[in-house]
Amino acid sequence: MSVLLEATGVAVEYHRQGAAPLRAVDHADLTLARGEILGLVGESGCGKSTLGRAVVGLQRTAAGEIRFDGRPVAPLGLRRRPAGMRGLQMVFQDPYASLNPRRLVGDQVGDGYLLGGTTKAEARRRAGELLERVGLPADAVRRYPHEFSGGQRQRIAIARTLAAEPSCIIADEPISALDASAQASVANLLVELVRELDMGMVFISHDLSVVRQIADRTAVMYLGRVVEVGPTRQVWSEPAHPYTKALISAVPRADGGGVLPVELPGDVPDPSRPPGGCRFHPRCPVALPSCAENDPPLTILRDGRSAACVLAK
């Protein structure tokens, strides 16, 4: 499979007045192939959204390199993006905030075509086709976002993204703001589109069970780093990093068994003062004395799996 998106050693810093810069992402690596869904999971504050935004160029990086389709991704500025970057698009979490409440749905979806150089009438016609493709009635073109439910709005936002004819989508918690049954259908739609259009997708989510269901590969982040990555099935059945293991055992199962999920003690440390050595060692149930000193890099294990842990085999 050809590499579509590649991020190496990416770091993102937030500068704050009167305080040391906060490194939200620190030496994170990601690769994504065409037709592949990569799930990016982790607790809140681990840097998964920041990494997603950096990858599309919405966030300036402090270090590292991001390449899309072989070309470097430059941070979005005031000027129009180079044409080659149109294939890299983002779907946001909240479809109540990402759509303009005062513009017709058809016009908003058609924007992508207009920027691609088509006529207004043509853009509107193709917007109608896209809306039908994402499962909305054709007359949606002439309606406003408030006339739709949350799940339908997220479909509109997805159609708007598709108008740019992307080859790679970064979806940041695209189903978290939706109702349970809408979640499943929007997730299914994204999967279908990726397969049908041979795109790549980074699916950022805190919901591990959804990622488990739809992602081909899963990357787990902790405190700004990718600590484990590999084929979803293997990552779940035999997690190599103790943090991945803790995350998985914390997910409650709806099997009626009355089993309490396992607790991971402690809080995520302050990212402006990460612990020395392995960043997970203060919470790690199997930490060795040496873990307080040595910071393990993400190391390739086998079968496309990598983990950043000295105990991983």
Next chain:
Amino acid sequence: MTVGTLLEVEDLTVWLATRNGPRKAVDGLSFRVDAGEVFGIAGESGSGKTMTAMALLGLLPHAARTGGRAVFEGRDLLAMRPRELRDVRGRSIAMVSQDPSTSLHPMLSIETQVTEHMRHHLGIGRSEARGRAVELLSTVRIPDPERALKAHPAQFSGGMRQRIAIAVALACEPRLLLADEPTTALDVTVQAGILRLLDRLRRERDLAVVVITHDLGVMSAVADRICVMYGGRTAEIGPRETVLTHPRHPYTRGLLDALPHPEGGAATLRPIPGSPPSLGGVPEGCPFHPRCAFAVDSCRAERPDPAPVGSGHRVACPPDPLGGTA
């Protein structure tokens, strides 16, 4: 009332005022909660689960009306005067809401917020209240409780704030705790800690807990009995294991099928077609019939009431299409 029953809700109905006149948000709900039990109310947004909790606490929006009875320790909460209800609320019945960053006051110290109820309801002095606050914070596992009392909510993480909100709720040793989506805003790792805390409190303090959530995984972890709500009505009610492993209502089945499969794999998710009804848009007959794969003619005409199908298990689905598989 049977021995051990703490709360008995009978035919609870809540009308909310809308532009088009009053509309039923909760429609004839009946359930009981025993002492020391965790009772779960499950459903999607708009199913009426939060309005049920609000009705019990007398915290419904202005111009809402209620019908039915909710007998708590022998007294009907719905018939109480606001003054009487104020004595119950925060003392015998306490609430934990979804978002600890809005349920705690950002400008008041933790000490003020934890001791406020004790001083009001129990009439104890500042130093005694303070001593009990330290105990409460250590019960909910806040590290260094003495120091935490002087701090403000913003100095704590989301999970720690929810623990503090639980400490506030426990201040007057309530008999019943209403927890409305207590872990929805939290990460799974933090959620696991809060669920374990609720379970421990119920065992150590004989506290009854009503957990309201859309997350059937959370239900499965903590609830003893579950009520599945749809369109303001009970779809199915029964023991946890029965409801989650042998559901008899097509809606419960649909909710379970929509969950990602526990073994993972390439299979797609199976959503329930359509979307839940809005306030005032609940269809005639069974509220679920437009989305139900098993609907027959009678489902469109008659509104079913939950009928017993097994030990403590009641289902509002007369055709009972899942009966054979149970």
